[in-house]
Amino acid sequence: MSAALDKVTAPDTEEGVAEAVRAALASREPLAVEGRGTKRAMLRPVQAARTLSTRALFGITLYRPTELVISARAGTPVAEIEAALAEKNQKLIAEPPDLRALFGVEEGATLGGVVGANLSGPRRITGGAMRDHVLGIRAVSGEGEVFRSGGRVLKNVTGLDLCKLLTGAHGTLGVLTEVTLKVQPAGEATGTLALRVAGLEEGIAALSAALGSPFGVSGAALLPEGHAPLGLDGPVALVRIEDFAESVTYRLGQLRAALSRFGEVSVLEGAPSRAAWRAVRDAVPLGAQPEEAVWRISVAPSRAPAVSAALREAFPARLLLDWGGGLIWVAGPATADSHAAVMKAAASAGGTFTLFRAPEALSAALPVLPEEPAALASIGQRVKAVLDPAGILNPGRMRAGA
Amino acid sequence: MMLADGTAQGHFGPMIRLPPPKPEILARRDAILADLRRLLPEDAVIGEAIRLRPYETDGLSAYRQMPLAVTLPRTTEEVAAVLRYCHAHGIRVVPRGAGTSLSGGALPLEDAVVIGLMRMNRILEVNYADRYAVVEAGVTNIGITKAVEGDGFFYAPDPSSQLACMIGGNVMMNSGGAHCLKYGVTANNLLGLTFVTIEGEVVRIGGQHLDAAGYDWLGLITGSEGQLGMVTEVTVRILRSPEGARAMLAAFSSVEVAGQAVDAIIGAGVIPVALEFMDKPCIHACEAFAHAGYPLDAEAMLIIEVEGSVAEQDMLLNRIKKICARFDPISLKLAESAEQSLAIWKGRKGAFGAVGRISPDYLCMDGTIPTGELPHVLKRISEMSAHYGLGVANVFHAGDGNLHPLIMFDANDAESFRKAEAFGADILKLCVEVGGCLTGEHGVGVEKRDLMVAQFTSSELALQRAVKSAFDPGWLLNPAKVFPLEGNEALAA
Numbered sequence: 001m002s003a004a005l006d007k008v009t010a011p012d013t014e015e016g017v018a019e020a021v022r023a024a025l026a027s028r029e030p031l032a033v034e035g036r037g038t039k040r041a042m043l044r045p046v047q048a049a050r051t052l053s054t055r056a057l058f059g060i061t062l063y064r065p066t067e068l069v070i071s072a073r074a075g076t077p078v079a080e081i082e083a084a085l086a087e088k089n090q091k092l093i094a095e096p097p098d099l100r101a102l103f104g105v106e107e108g109a110t111l112g113g114v115v116g117a118n119l120s121g122p123r124r125i126t127g128g129a130m131r132d133h134v135l136g137i138r139a140v141s142g143e144g145e146v147f148r149s150g151g152r153v154l155k156n157v158t159g160l161d162l163c164k165l166l167t168g169a170h171g172t173l174g175v176l177t178e179v180t181l182k183v184q185p186a187g188e189a190t191g192t193l194a195l196r197v198a199g200l201e202e203g204i205a206a207l208s209a210a211l212g213s214p215f216g217v218s219g220a221a222l223l224p225e226g227h228a229p230l231g232l233d234g235p236v237a238l239v240r241i242e243d244f245a246e247s248v249t250y251r252l253g254q255l256r257a258a259l260s261r262f263g264e265v266s267v268l269e270g271a272p273s274r275a276a277w278r279a280v281r282d283a284v285p286l287g288a289q290p291e292e293a294v295w296r297i298s299v300a301p302s303r304a305p306a307v308s309a310a311l312r313e314a315f316p317a318r319l320l321l322d323w324g325g326g327l328i329w330v331a332g333p334a335t336a337d338s339h340a341a342v343m344k345a346a347a348s349a350g351g352t353f354t355l356f357r358a359p360e361a362l363s364a365a366l367p368v369l370p371e372e373p374a375a376l377a378s379i380g381q382r383v384k385a386v387l388d389p390a391g392i393l394n395p396g397r398m399r400a401g402a
Numbered sequence: 403m404m405l406a407d408g409t410a411q412g413h414f415g416p417m418i419r420l421p422p423p424k425p426e427i428l429a430r431r432d433a434i435l436a437d438l439r440r441l442l443p444e445d446a447v448i449g450e451a452i453r454l455r456p457y458e459t460d461g462l463s464a465y466r467q468m469p470l471a472v473t474l475p476r477t478t479e480e481v482a483a484v485l486r487y488c489h490a491h492g493i494r495v496v497p498r499g500a501g502t503s504l505s506g507g508a509l510p511l512e513d514a515v516v517i518g519l520m521r522m523n524r525i526l527e528v529n530y531a532d533r534y535a536v537v538e539a540g541v542t543n544i545g546i547t548k549a550v551e552g553d554g555f556f557y558a559p560d561p562s563s564q565l566a567c568m569i570g571g572n573v574m575m576n577s578g579g580a581h582c583l584k585y586g587v588t589a590n591n592l593l594g595l596t597f598v599t600i601e602g603e604v605v606r607i608g609g610q611h612l613d614a615a616g617y618d619w620l621g622l623i624t625g626s627e628g629q630l631g632m633v634t635e636v637t638v639r640i641l642r643s644p645e646g647a648r649a650m651l652a653a654f655s656s657v658e659v660a661g662q663a664v665d666a667i668i669g670a671g672v673i674p675v676a677l678e679f680m681d682k683p684c685i686h687a688c689e690a691f692a693h694a695g696y697p698l699d700a701e702a703m704l705i706i707e708v709e710g711s712v713a714e715q716d717m718l719l720n721r722i723k724k725i726c727a728r729f730d731p732i733s734l735k736l737a738e739s740a741e742q743s744l745a746i747w748k749g750r751k752g753a754f755g756a757v758g759r760i761s762p763d764y765l766c767m768d769g770t771i772p773t774g775e776l777p778h779v780l781k782r783i784s785e786m787s788a789h790y791g792l793g794v795a796n797v798f799h800a801g802d803g804n805l806h807p808l809i810m811f812d813a814n815d816a817e818s819f820r821k822a823e824a825f826g827a828d829i830l831k832l833c834v835e836v837g838g839c840l841t842g843e844h845g846v847g848v849e850k851r852d853l854m855v856a857q858f859t860s861s862e863l864a865l866q867r868a869v870k871s872a873f874d875p876g877w878l879l880n881p882a883k884v885f886p887l888e889g890n891e892a893l894a895a
Contacts, residue, residue: 066665067773089671118613129613131621132590147862153770154802155587155842157576157625158857159884160866164621185671208531214645246717247710300532300610326612352615369615375603380617382872398616
């Protein structure tokens with residue numbers, strides 16, 4: 001998508017967002033919906049001449065550390081929210097990635113962007129995804145109406161959960177204007193076990209053993225090629241604990257004893273541990289080149305070695321495995337053949353895929369997400385028609401012609 | 403609201419408005435039963451009044467309504483066949499698990515076919531390497547944990563009805579429990595569903611992996627109270643059990659101070675696995691019932707549970723003890739053993755029964771409030787209690803703000819019941835007014851349906867109704883629940 005600057009509207013109020021949508025509806029002009037536009041290269045290019053940005057709609061509106069909730073307008077930079085939380089020794093539970101390098105942009109993502117894309121980092125495996133922590137939203141529908149779902153309390157089953165529907169909808173079902181998230185204490189200390197494993201099978205087995213232990217693992221990744229900047233030779237499995245210092249020491253000790261049968265173990269503490277997980281979170285060890293395509297495949301962890309082998313056989317794939325092996329980042333040649341191999345490998349493992357980033361020529365021409373069963377696809381069309389009857393919000397973002 | 407004694411209907415007549423039954427459906431009852439008997443095995447269709455009786459109500463036994471028929475399918479294909487048939491003939495459907503809903507989620511309609519899932523009770527697969535279990539919708543909540551606990555695993559959400567309630571119902575109501583603060587609610591512990599649309603189409607949603615691509619149907623369907631379709635199989639995440647757990651008790655001289663202690667614990671970065679709050683009337687009722695050694699001079703009491711190795715439990719309990727000590731506690735008691743933990747929990751776990759002993763009947767409310775509003779809300783509830791002349795005992799999941807006031811009344815006295823209902827509605831409106839919501843874990847059902855206007859604008863309700871219509875254009879699925887009847891053209895006679 002290429003949005004000319006004079007075609008960008010960036011209201012600084014929710015009502016301004018609603019007005020912009022109503023104007024677009026009146027003129028039947030589709031809108032590219034974005035925050036700071038950091039994820040334009042994600043999924044498919046949007047077919048819209050005008051852009052509606054929430055970048056001017058920012059600021060934390062409520063933060064109650066003792067209630068574990070924070071609310072902010074959609075255009076608030078994630079970094080600003082993380083800084084406010086850090087002051088009170090708290091964190092975003094889902095650990096959303098910073099994908100500036102991957103997407104080749106300068107600015108950092110907004111809250112609305114990471115929620116709209118449901119982006120979660122390593123902590124997702126045991127802490128839950130971004131969608132698990134969205135307690136409430138305010139949004140503008142494709143008819144220019146403001147609506148709310150959820151609220152600002154941790155437990156709420158009142159009415160249909162439209163928070164879940166809009167999280168991960170990539171702005172196709174409404175423009176998020178404000179989001180309330182559940183947050184957690186940051187954990188006093190962190191430490192990581194790095195295991196040199198013989199191969200992917202052994203690495204996944206080690207991660208499964210760690211995740212099946214009673215020790216509250218908060219990160220479980222496998223770096224097939226290692227990560228040279230941190231001195232990690234591959235294949236290496238990483239297992240993280242975040243907790244009070246006494247617990248981190250105790251649990252790393254227990255895990256070390258339990259996992260040493262899988263390979264040589266070293267311990268990363270403090271800053272090196274944090275650096276390793278920041279790299280995994282942001283997919284740095286994948287080393288994706290600008291001209292390459294990047295996929296994310298989600299499978300049951302034990303299927304990861306077979307999927308990885310199939311991909312490596314089909315094309316020169318580079319891999320990074322997170323979520324105990326359940327998330328496979330793949331980088332490789334941006335060709336229809338490699339995409340077909342990814343689709344086939346994901347389907348044969350009973351999993352799912354996303355063509356996360358690709359040159360427009362490829363992403364515009366291929367399905368970037370798996371097709372849905374017909375019954376679900378038609379429900380999806382009807383739900384889209386409820387929230388965006390004229391189809392003006394991010395047309396083509398997730399699927400061609402929708 | 404739960405009515406502890408189910409005799410209210412006889413005294414007061416119908417207390418909830420249901421949509422007018424379709425006369426053409428009632429007139430065709432015999433033909434419909436015959437058709438259902440052709441679709442399903444003979445023993446899976448119930449039409450005789452005496453055998454329909456157990457299905458006329460659920461955990462909210464104040465409301466009763468006999469259904470047209472009950473079906474008890476054993477397979478997804480049988481569920482699909484019944485839905486396909488009902489859809490083709492415009493027959494309303496009420497899904498049912500164990501019938502433990504406290505909000506009337508499974509209350510039948512006179513012209514509806516109940517589809518009960520209790521015969522779909524098989525555990526299909528357990529996978530420890532990938533930490534999931536695939537179970538049929540009629541498996542009980544505790545049944546999942548029982549199947550995996552021998553290997554050191556458990557299924558985390560633990561609603562208090564867990565011995566009876568079924569996972570299909572848990573999915574539909576997005577059930578919680580006492581340990582949500584650490585482990586989340588049902589929605590946070592699911593990977594996949596087998597979903598059957600009103601047209602009888604069987605769809606797999608999610609699977610054994612995290613974060614299915616596309617719209618989050620799994621998230622939307624969870625907690626949808628049977629409005630969108632039926633669930634026949636569920637893939638749940640299973641977790642390794644912690645090394646151990648231990649509780650402590652802290653009692654304070656005022657509600658405000660106890661609330662400050664809760665804030666201080668969470669503010670210090672300690673997230674206990676459970677953090678329960680009881681007020682004075684509740685402490686007294688529980689102590690009289692359970693003899694748990696609760697301090698009777700306290701205005702408020704906390705039960706706090708932590709997990710980990712014995713050394714970790716000691717470390718966490720001592721941290722919490724030090725924090726509580728700053729708030730002049732009346733008593734602080736750390737369990738030294740699992741047995742002492744059980745003793746501390748004994749009173750709390752018997753709280754509903756204990757209140758049932760001191761009052762002929764009670765209504766159990768389920769609002770959520772921002773935890774900082776607790777002192778204000780409890781003060782207002784106590785003023786309402788004086789206004790209505792009805793006692794109230796409060797138990798509260800203090801970590802997550804989920805409040806369970808138990809309103810005491812006499813179901814044999816129509817005026818007392820009317821007052822109790824009005825008192826309950828006032829409490830829920832107060833929860834919304836202070837920034838909370840009508841229901842934290844019991845669901846809207848029929849019980850809180852008409853209060854939805856206190857939380858949502860008419861256009862927000864219209865939007866939710868339209869999303870339901872996208873799944874169920876004819877409003878055949880569990881109608882009369884969740885959404886107010888007023889202004890709903892889909893249900894007009």
